[in-house]
Amino acid sequence: MPDFTRLTLEHLDTAVILLDEASRVSYLNPAAENMFDVSGKSLLGHALLTIFAEAAQLDEAMQRALHNNDSYIEHDLTLTTHTHNKLHLRCTVTPLRLERSGLLLEFHTVDRSLKLAREEQMLDQTQANRLLLAIWRMKSRTRWAVYAVRRSCWNRNWKSRNCTNTPRSSSRKQTGCAP
Numbered sequence: 001m002p003d004f005t006r007l008t009l010e011h012l013d014t015a016v017i018l019l020d021e022a023s024r025v026s027y028l029n030p031a032a033e034n035m036f037d038v039s040g041k042s043l044l045g046h047a048l049l050t051i052f053a054e055a056a057q058l059d060e061a062m063q064r065a066l067h068n069n070d071s072y073i074e075h076d077l078t079l080t081t082h083t084h085n086k087l088h089l090r091c092t093v094t095p096l097r098l099e100r101s102g103l104l105l106e107f108h109t110v111d112r113s114l115k116l117a118r119e120e121q122m123l124d125q126t127q128a129n130r131l132l133l134a135i136w137r138m139k140s141r142t143r144w145a146v147y148a149v150r151r152s153c154w155n156r157n158w159k160s161r162n163c164t165n166t167p168r169s170s171s172r173k174q175t176g177c178a179p
Contacts, residue, residue, distance in 0.1 A: 015107040021100060023048055023062065035107060036081050048105075053080040058091065062103060065093035076110065088114075 009016050015032035017025060024047055028040035038051070049055045057077050065072040071094045079087050092106040 017048065017105040017107075018096075019048055019062075019103040019105065021102055023103070025051075026102065032107065035087070035109070036079075037083055037085070038081075051082070053082075053084075055079060061091055061093045062105075065095050065103065069095055071095075077107075 009027070009029045012029060013031055015035040016027075016029045017032050018027035020026045024045055025043045026045075028038075028043055030040075033040050036051075043051060049059055052058065057074060058079060061072050061074040061077070071092055074091045074093070077089045077091045079089060081087065088110045090108045090110050094104040094106075096102045096104055
């Protein structure tokens with residue numbers, strides 16, 4: 001690999017693994033070493049699928065990329081590392097056709113994306129709750145205002161007409177007021 005390409009891959013925050021035509025690890029950048037908690041030198045030459053437990057999803061993504069000869073993105077990939085840590089990742093598999101064929105794998109953690117999405121959803125829910133509460137307050141103030149106006153009108157009419165019935169016992173047809 002040319003020095004410029006290696007230097008570029010070394011400084012990426014994205015975890016990158018290069019595989020040869022036999023799906024053996026030919027390069028692992030420091031971000032991948034940190035993500036998977038392994039040493040790049042110890043993995044060189046090993047088949048990628050033997051490194052992870054339960055790597056069926058990763059194998060399927062690699063097969064799809066090779067079959068279609070195009071990049072394939074697996075949005076919800078779960079890999080278990082050799083230390084039995086479960087990682088939830090988004091993986092992009094890109095077939096390489098340079099001097100040799102192989103695959104370029106890019107891994108991004110989904111936990112951060114999910115956390116941001118959850119926080120955004122909670123913020124939207126909070127705003128919706130505030131709006132509903134404001135509407136409810138406005139409606140209840142309006143109801144109480146209507147009730148108070150009706151009550152004051154009734155009180156004025158009742159006092160001015162010398163009504164004998166109380167507000168609860170009176171009906172619309174029979175006012176109980178002296179003519």
